[in-house]
Amino acid sequence: DTEVTQTPKHLVMGMTNKKSLKCEQHMGHRAMYWYKQKAKKPPELMFVYSYEKLSINESVPSRFSPECPNSSLLNLHLHALQPEDSALYLCASSLPYGPQHFGDGTRLSIL
């Protein structure tokens, strides 16, 4: 079992739908991350939150909207996604300059 919990595990959505991915950790980590991972590729950083403030946005399209309601929760709101957005979305958390702890991800398929 991982200490970072992501829901849902699988999500299928149409290009006009709005959905959200959720991530939760209770390790007291103040840095949280969203990554996108395509098959047989390394994770690609999307967003970093530090102390609940967005500190890094890796030029991600606006159809992805992150939110950090509190120090334990991280959301990724999805709207009008494209087929190429189908991927595994991973959440991670860490202490400053420490190793990152990953959830098992949400497998997203866009129809």
Added chain:
Amino acid sequence: SQQGEEDPQALSIQEGENATMNCSYKTSINNLQWYRQNSGRGLVHLILIRSNEREKHSGRLRVTLDTSKKSSSLLITASRAADTASYFCATDAETSGSRLTFGEGTQLTVNP
């Protein structure tokens, strides 16, 4: 952009053998980390080596770091079928803020 390169891309060995994976990077780093990813799962942190360290051990894992050559290696001794996974190196560059930059990964298969 990914600054890490790993080789080999794929490695197939028998149980009990040792597995060595290599990672090269391009910029100055604070630390280098190795992660494992089992199929369909998230990444699991294995070991972190700081830029002023040359070697680190954790159980059956041995990591070396050569900052002059900007390279690292991960050695898994006495491999087991359960070690079958993808292995990624990741660098925390001095100018990266909170970014980790991942290498392309090595797919390790350990045959029973």
